[in-house]
Amino acid sequence: MASASTTPPPRADGRRADQLRPLRFLNGVAPHATGSTLIEWGSTRVICGVTIEETVPRWMKDQKVPGGWITAEYSMLPYSTLQRKARDSSKGKIDGRSSEIQRLIGRAMRAAVDLEKLGARTVWVDCDVLQADGGTRTAAITGSFVAFTLAIRKLMSQKLLAENPIANTVAAVSVGIVEGQGMLDLCYTEDVAASVDMNLVMTGAGEFIELQGNGEEATFTEAQLAEMVKLGKVGLQQLFAAQQAALATV
Numbered sequence: 739m740a741s742a743s744t745t746p747p748p749r750a751d752g753r754r755a756d757q758l759r760p761l762r763f764l765n766g767v768a769p770h771a772t773g774s775t776l777i778e779w780g781s782t783r784v785i786c787g788v789t790i791e792e793t794v795p796r797w798m799k800d801q802k803v804p805g806g807w808i809t810a811e812y813s814m815l816p817y818s819t820l821q822r823k824a825r826d827s828s829k830g831k832i833d834g835r836s837s838e839i840q841r842l843i844g845r846a847m848r849a850a851v852d853l854e855k856l857g858a859r860t861v862w863v864d865c866d867v868l869q870a871d872g873g874t875r876t877a878a879i880t881g882s883f884v885a886f887t888l889a890i891r892k893l894m895s896q897k898l899l900a901e902n903p904i905a906n907t908v909a910a911v912s913v914g915i916v917e918g919q920g921m922l923d924l925c926y927t928e929d930v931a932a933s934v935d936m937n938l939v940m941t942g943a944g945e946f947i948e949l950q951g952n953g954e955e956a957t958f959t960e961a962q963l964a965e966m967v968k969l970g971k972v973g974l975q976q977l978f979a980a981q982q983a984a985l986a987t988v
């Protein structure tokens with residue numbers, strides 16, 4: 739029985755403020771992709787598939803840019819959300835949010851890699867949200883790094899790549915301020931309730947790739963910013979360990 743001094747869990751699912759949702763990777767879910775994983779992070783689930791094209795975009799050829807390119811696409815499956823989300827193809831236009839997220843994923847993956855060592859090829863990173871409960875972009879980035887590493891290993895085993903082009907490990911996590919308290923890894927209800935919402939994308943070496951943070955009809959102080967970054971780093975350490983564990987089993 740809980741003692742009278744026990745503070746009740748501050749979050750709906752009983753997590754501590756600095757605790758991630760349970761995380762698991764199911765590698766190889768898309769066998770025709772060069773590398774793939776299904777990242778299950780709490781109730782958020784994203785399929786990350788990486789395929790390689792032995793060519794580079796036109797602009798790279800025209801500008802004689804050496805090396806390769808990495809590009810990403812992000813989409814939510816119609817049944818991934820509580821209310822059906824129509825596909826872009828049936829609406830005839832690309833969703834602005836998806837376009838912003840896929841550019842973020844592309845930048846994150848390019849920061850992981852020495853593009854010259856990648857050689858003259860394009861890496862397609864496709865992220866499809868199977869179930870959304872907050873943090874789909876951070877799940878997409880964290881899962882994409884695993885799928886990407888699997889794809890690079892395959893290219894190396896096929897002797898298509900002599901040298902490993904991966905320069906950094908990359909993961910991402912959300913943090914926020916909910917009812918005045920800093921919280922790590924927001925689920926959808928927390929995301930909706932948050933006065934400040936932030937996504938941290940970092941390398942395993944502890945450097946920032948991107949910080950996306952904003953107040954929702956609210957402002958935040960420098961001290962709160964520092965608190966969120968600190969919380970995010972706690973989560974990221976665990977994410978890097980989980981990625982390595984998922985990559986060690988294959």
Ligand code: UDP
Binds near residue numbers: 874876
């Ligand atoms: N969401 C939704 N439908 C949408 C966009 C978002 O249901 O069209 C939900 C979904 O659970 C998502 C959450 O709102 O994870 C937060 O969305 P946000 O744009 O902040 O991106 P995310 O946190 O997923 O990266």
